Amino acid sequence: MGKDSTRQTGTDLDAKATSYGGDAIVRFERVQKSYDGVLLVVKDLDLEVQRGEFLTLLGPSGSGKTTVLMMLAGFETATHGGIFLKGEPINNVPPHKRGIGMVFQNYALFPHMTVFENLAFPLEVRRLAKGEIQEKVRRALEMVRLGGFENRRPGQLSGGQQQRVAVARALVFEPDLVLMDEPLGALDKNLREEMQYEIKHIHENLGVSMVYVTHDQSEALTMSNRIAVFNDGRIQQLAAPDDLYERPENAFVAQFIGENNRLSGRVSHLDGTSCAVDLDDGGGRVQALAVKVAGDRARTTLSLRPERVAINPEEGAFPNVFEARVQELIYLGDHIRTRVSLCGKDDFIIKVPNAQGHAMLREGEQVRVGWALEDCRALDA
Amino acid sequence: MISLPPHAGPLERIWHYVFLLICVLVFGFLIAPLLVILPLSFNAEPYFTFTEGMLSLDPEAYSLRWYEALFDTNPNRENKWLEAIPNSLWIAACSTLLATALGTLAALGLSRSEMPFRNLIMGLLISPMIVPLIITAAGIFFFYARLNEYAELTGSFIGIVLAHTVLGTPFVVITVTATLIGFDQSLVRAGLMCGATPTRVFFKVVLPLILPGVISGALFAFVTSFDEIVVVLFVGSVEYQTIPRQMWAGIREEISPIILAVATLLICVSTLLMIAVEVLRRYNERQRGVTPG
Numbered sequence: 001m002g003k004d005s006t007r008q009t010g011t012d013l014d015a016k017a018t019s020y021g022g023d024a025i026v027r028f029e030r031v032q033k034s035y036d037g038v039l040l041v042v043k044d045l046d047l048e049v050q051r052g053e054f055l056t057l058l059g060p061s062g063s064g065k066t067t068v069l070m071m072l073a074g075f076e077t078a079t080h081g082g083i084f085l086k087g088e089p090i091n092n093v094p095p096h097k098r099g100i101g102m103v104f105q106n107y108a109l110f111p112h113m114t115v116f117e118n119l120a121f122p123l124e125v126r127r128l129a130k131g132e133i134q135e136k137v138r139r140a141l142e143m144v145r146l147g148g149f150e151n152r153r154p155g156q157l158s159g160g161q162q163q164r165v166a167v168a169r170a171l172v173f174e175p176d177l178v179l180m181d182e183p184l185g186a187l188d189k190n191l192r193e194e195m196q197y198e199i200k201h202i203h204e205n206l207g208v209s210m211v212y213v214t215h216d217q218s219e220a221l222t223m224s225n226r227i228a229v230f231n232d233g234r235i236q237q238l239a240a241p242d243d244l245y246e247r248p249e250n251a252f253v254a255q256f257i258g259e260n261n262r263l264s265g266r267v268s269h270l271d272g273t274s275c276a277v278d279l280d281d282g283g284g285r286v287q288a289l290a291v292k293v294a295g296d297r298a299r300t301t302l303s304l305r306p307e308r309v310a311i312n313p314e315e316g317a318f319p320n321v322f323e324a325r326v327q328e329l330i331y332l333g334d335h336i337r338t339r340v341s342l343c344g345k346d347d348f349i350i351k352v353p354n355a356q357g358h359a360m361l362r363e364g365e366q367v368r369v370g371w372a373l374e375d376c377r378a379l380d381a
Numbered sequence: 382m383i384s385l386p387p388h389a390g391p392l393e394r395i396w397h398y399v400f401l402l403i404c405v406l407v408f409g410f411l412i413a414p415l416l417v418i419l420p421l422s423f424n425a426e427p428y429f430t431f432t433e434g435m436l437s438l439d440p441e442a443y444s445l446r447w448y449e450a451l452f453d454t455n456p457n458r459e460n461k462w463l464e465a466i467p468n469s470l471w472i473a474a475c476s477t478l479l480a481t482a483l484g485t486l487a488a489l490g491l492s493r494s495e496m497p498f499r500n501l502i503m504g505l506l507i508s509p510m511i512v513p514l515i516i517t518a519a520g521i522f523f524f525y526a527r528l529n530e531y532a533e534l535t536g537s538f539i540g541i542v543l544a545h546t547v548l549g550t551p552f553v554v555i556t557v558t559a560t561l562i563g564f565d566q567s568l569v570r571a572g573l574m575c576g577a578t579p580t581r582v583f584f585k586v587v588l589p590l591i592l593p594g595v596i597s598g599a600l601f602a603f604v605t606s607f608d609e610i611v612v613v614l615f616v617g618s619v620e621y622q623t624i625p626r627q628m629w630a631g632i633r634e635e636i637s638p639i640i641l642a643v644a645t646l647l648i649c650v651s652t653l654l655m656i657a658v659e660v661l662r663r664y665n666e667r668q669r670g671v672t673p674g
Contacts, residue, residue, distance in 0.1 A: 075570060095573040096582075108571035112589045121585070122575035173576065 024048040025177055025209045026072060031081035033067050041067050043233040045081070049211055051176075054203050056212045056220040059230030060256070068230075069179055069213045074098055085177070101170035101178040101208075105185055107162045109154035115141070115165050116150035122173040140172040143202060160191045167199065171208065180212045184219065196222045217257050221245065229253050250292055251379045254303035261309075261348050263302040264381065270296050275378055277302060283343030287319040288378040299381035307335075307351040308375040311367055318370035324348065326365045336361075342369065415648055422447060422641035429638065447642040462639065465627040472538065472623060473606040476545035480602040483546070484553025485595050489587075491554070492561040503558075507551040514611045517548070522615040536618030544612045549602030556601065560594025593661040600654045608647075 026049035033042040042064045049055050057065035070076040071083060074095030083090050090098055110118050119137040128136070141147050144164035154162055163183060170178050180199075184192045200223045203210050214220055220227045221241040229236045229244065229252070237244060237253045248254035255262065263286065265279040275290040277300055286302060293300045313321065324340040335351045338361060342348045350369065352361065361367065385397055425444040426432050434442025453460045487506055491499050509517055521544045525534040534540035564587070572582035588595070610625035617626055624643060631640045 073570075073574060095570070096576050096578055099576065100574065102571070102574040104567050104571055106565065106567060108565065108567040110568060110571070110586055121572075121577070125576045125581065169571075169575070179574075 023051055025051045025053075025086055026211070027082075027084040027087075028068070029082040029084070031068075031071065031078045031083060033064070033071060033076065034079045037079075040079075041233055042071075042078075045235065047228065047235065047238070049177075049209055051209055052207045054200070054210045054212065054223060054225045056214060056224040056227045057230055058214060058217060058220040058227050058256075060215060063230040064233040065213050065215075065228075065230040066181065069181055069211060072211060073100060073102055073179055099175055101173065101175040103163075103166045103170045103178070103180040103183040105182045107154070107166040107183075107186075109162055109165055109169070111154050114151050114153055115146070115157070118154070118165060119169050119172050122169065126173060136172055140168040143171070143205075144168045144198070159187055160195065163187065163195060164198075167202065171202070171206065175208070177209045177211070180210060182214055183212075184214075184216075192219070193222075199223060221257075229256060231256070247291075248303060248377065248379070251301045251303065251381070254301075254377065254379060259306050259349065259351075261304040261306060263304070263343060263345065265300060265302065267293050267296055267298050267300055267378065274373055275300075277378055279343050281344045283345070284322060286343075286376060287373045288376040289374050291377045292379045294380075300378045301381055303377045303379055304371060304375060306337075306349040307353075309350045309369050309371050311350065311352060311361070311369055313368070313370035319373050320376060321368055321370040324367055324369045326361050326363055326367060329361060329363055340367070340369065418641055418644050418648065422638065422645040424638055424641070427638055429636075429641070447638045450637075451639050451642050461622055461627055461630075462624075462643070465622040465624045468538075468622060469607055469624040472541050472545060473603050475542045476549055476606045477599050477603040479542065479546040480549035481553050481595060481599040484550040484598060484602070485557050485591075487550070488554050488557035488561060492558060492564075503554070506554050509548050510551040514548075518544075518612040518615040521547070521612060525616060535616055536621055538621070540616050541613060541621070541623070544616055545606035545609060548609065548612070549605045552601035552605060553595070553598030556598035557591060557594045560591045564590060593664060596661055597658045600658055604651060604654060607650075 026047075028045045028047040031042060031045040032040055034040050045068065047068075057068055059065045067076060071078050074090070074093065078091060085093075085098060085100075110121065113121065116137055119140055120133050123133045123136060137150070138147070141149065144167055146161060146164050146168070149157070149161070149165075154165065157165065166183065170180075183199075184195050187195060196219055199210075203223075212220075212223065221244075224241055226238060226240055227244050228238045231252050236256075237249045239247070244253065244257050248257060248260075251262070254260045263277075263279055263283070265277040265283070265286070267275050267290075268278045268285065269276040270290060270293065273290055275288055275293060277286045277288050278284075279286060279302075288300075288302050310318065322342050324342040326338060326340050327346055328339040330337040330339075333354065335353050338350045338352050339346075340348050340350060385394060389397070420435065421429065421431065423443045423445065424432065424435065425442050425446065432442055450460075451462050454463065484506075487502075490496055491503055491506075496502075522535065525540055528534055532539075534543070568586055568590070569582055572586045573579065577585065608625060610623075610629055613623050613626045614629070617623065622630075624647070628640045628643060631637055
């Protein structure tokens, strides 16, 4: 945790993040998109996708992430700004001349063609020789573990198999960039997790750049090199999954990625990287890491992960120690989700690991809880 | 057939059988006039009624003489049918081709959400189905008459083909539009992302999937043109006969049972076309992975 306290603002996080992998394959420059000429769906987007990177656009519906993907594919035009692919502006290049592979939400396999014909289609368009087409289709199907399915129709395949064919079709013509628009949304949970690893491994093996859109944060955390969290048409934070989870830069990201306890209050003492915050309604004073506070006396939201709260800590281990009362215990196997009332809030969640010898709590019990200064991040109000 | 549930009361039972009877009567009313024609066309006598011999199933009372007369190629006897049949087939084929191409394109355009005035244009395109035929025919006649100093459209092959195209297009627009409702537009995007030009995507992806709709629309357009008499009466001429017009003339002037033979052939052709439509519909549903109902 020691190095965390040296991080202060978003700028050096971004600097680290954008240095990934070297040169950019895609660049958005001050891109704006409006459908009706009034409301901006995408606001001043600056974004670079690095060569070989798996970048996820994550956000709630209506946050602009899909619009960004559609502008990259060429199905939507940017109202303002420039989009560059390998350094060339592509604002006026139609989708079929961009040479980008794409996997669609509903797979969009051609139902009247066999699996082989589906995969051969992008190769026939590129006028490859027949033998070469057969070889490439065979290799693509082996890559997604569907060898021998050449003569099936999409309608005869299961959802997971159709998904794999769609991935193979997007990759078979060896594009440098592949877009995926919530491709796992229609699959059930187990299959979805299996496919996440499969796509991740394909990405690692081929070194192709991928831009992936999803609203599922665990999917984003599992697969990505970097995640751009979208809300309200803007990127709220662009960072690697661990950075995003452990060091959210604003209240939206903290709340959208993973579970999060929020405490609101006012900064009473700002001292470089740390600050003291007086909680509302006399809830007490909390020592926190000043990540995004406007200054002394400014309102702030404290963000604290439920698994970073210790029960009955050793004396002097943490600067923040409070009395709490156990309200509810929910047994979840690997951990026990514990709701306590603390600092005037009664929806404070603590994840108590179900480890050997760990304290077992009872409802109504009075306990002391504590957490480190670095784990409690003071964000925008 | 609908079967009665075990808990049906006496009133429900009575209504059930009355309902079946009504259905049978309606079918009979619709089909009987067509079925009567079939045996009559084999009449050995020049009458439009069943002779006593026919009713007693005497083989002597039946003959193929009207069919022979229909296809009589002896140059000494005038046979207007021999001109009318190829005329009708050519007109129907050409107007079907035009109506199918234009109607499919119109339906594709009208199915796009960004198309302005969709309902208005759709209404205009299908209006020939709704406006009484006699009004359309008269309108076309006067319109052609105006144009006659530039192009001889009245009484000509092209004039009738164009008029029949107008009548056939609504069927194509409607069937193709219906097919496009179930068409997944993301397939077009997928085709484009594979690198295919929009034209290639149309021929390789869109057209094969909407083809059943296109073909059934084309069949309707064909039948419309093949059966059509009102427009031909206005726009056609004595020298330019079609089958329906020849039948019309046959009934009014000569009352020859040849038209019964023609009618029988037309019924057979129409039935085959309708069977083709149904087969196509089922094929289409299979291709989309829907089990036929």
